[in-house]
Amino acid sequence: MLEIKNLHAQVAGKEILKGVDLKVNAGEVHAIMGPNGSGKSTLAQVLAGRDVYEVTEGEVFYQGKDLLAMAPEDRAREGIFLAFQYPMEIPGVSNMYFLKAALNNIRKAQGQPELDAMDFLALVREKMKLLGIDEALMNRAVNEGFSGGEKKRNEIFQMAVLEPKLAILDETDSGLDIDALRVVADGVNALRNPARAIIVVTHYQRLLNYIVPDFVHVLYDGRLVKSGDKNLALELEEKGYGWLEVQPQTV
């Protein structure tokens, strides 16, 4: 589904990603872990098409297409979803309006009929229940005045409505208490199926107790230095990231 080859990216003249290789197949859940500043968000944002990050080398294929040549909106329309580490606030645009525009843009691009207000509301209500989202939140401006936890929950709620093919969650667990974490994890697990792939970017092993990954990778100083199964996450939790420095290894 996704193939990243020797990806280099820089921001403000500074190289952040220094040759990332990763292959993700449909049905798989990959966790990417790494210390602060190792380039996790940079990788996630590059995949979503953020232009402040400049790709200097390498290529990315998504469903056989050259992902880096696609506009951000086209990536979303082809089924990529990024849950932002820091979701933006959009004053003056209601969550409801925003989400309906997003969903119908994606549906239209995928040749599905657009949902009318009634059908959309029915869908949204179902997903709100799933994620314990208050209906009042839907009429508020996108993320405006939301607490950190509300923003994260809203990201997963959007994901549940948009039903992407490839979901990338950037530290969605950070700043959540355990109850909210469970709700978010349930939302993600509900989406797991053989046709979808999920990349979970996280700083903490905790989330992986709830979303059990098929693969765990460690991003360190712009490179994936180690890969393994879920036990690697436990090892990292125990030993910290420090020991990686001694035995760097290219995957």
Next chain:
Amino acid sequence: MPEVKQAHEATETYFAEFARLERETSRQPEWLRLKRKSAMERFADLGFPTTRQEAWRFTNVAPLARITFKQADAKGAAREAFKPALLGDVAARLVFVDGQWNPKLSALASLPKGVLVSSLAAALESGDQGILEGHLACYAEDADHAFTALNTAFIRDGALIRIADGVVLEKPIHVIFIRTGGAQNTVTHPRTLIVTGREAQAMVMESHCGPAGETYFTNAVTEIVVGENASVEHVKLQEEGDQAFYIATVQAQQARASRFHSHSVSLGAALARNDINSVMAGEGAECTLNGLYQVAGTQHVDHHTRLDHAMPHCSSREYYRGILDGKSSGVFNGAIIVRKDAQKTDAIQSNKNLLLSEEAIINTKPELQILADDVRCTHGATIGQLDPDALFYLRARGIGLESARHLLTRAFANDVIARIHFAPARERLEARLLARLSAAWKPEEVL
């Protein structure tokens, strides 16, 4: 210097036209003739402002001063079929075509008791002279405003609205000033007077519109008297043609504990200048001045506002937003005066501007003059582009770039429009804005 000569000739025309109007309006009362005459003298003294004057530094009216504008003639206009944009459910509608009241297009039936809505010309001939003499041309200051003087000199027609003590008008009054085709090189001086009594309540929407491609001049003055504990909401929608000059003053006079809400939405004209002033002349008065200007091409729009806190415990809220595209330019100058006795004044001013192109320009300036010591006055201005982070967020959710820009710009503007209390006016303005923004971008149908 041919330019000076030209300007001189154009000014001379106003004197000639004034003399002609003197003959045509011989049935106007004597007090008004005197007011008009002294206003004409005032205009002769002042002449048109130049950019050397601080209040006109960024708004150059030299092109306007050079053109010889004749008084518009409404005689032929009545024959044409007009479809002015009307508000649905109104208490009354007053329509003026090229400066003159048009009874056929107006609707004055079934007004509640205590509400007078009339053409000013008709009222001057036969109406209650007490209200007129006591209020008309008593508030709008012409000492240093040549255009206000000019309007007063040429008072002929306009709207007169009088709401008696305690009368609450549930529906709005819509006043429409339309310029018609054939307006080339003509001028109108619409004059509106709104007087509300004690504990009265009214909403008035004033629309100014005209044809594209014609160089004409609209010089409007509106005076609003807000009675004790009364409440007036005034919405001005300016949609003049793209070659028009539009100069207008709104002057409110507020009594004790009154509420005045002004919304100025300025979309049209090649050059638009709005002076919006309120004197809070009674304790505990509240004033809100909101505004939205959206311009493109080579349009120029100027808002000069002046909040005069003359008494204690008055509060003012001012909230202006501008959207400038192309090579357009804008001015916002917000004066707040707090007089010596106006303790406990509470004034907040904000002006935010969105520049959609690199060539658009905005000059924004607060002008605070505070003579009392126990007051709260805050002000802030911002100039910026669309937030790239927000744009990316929308695109990352499948919303196209054009649609995302459209959506963010609309949200920025709606923040002002949402403050209009009266729903039909608000909805109409939202629709107008949407049409204009959709013409600038091509949002996908799914928005």
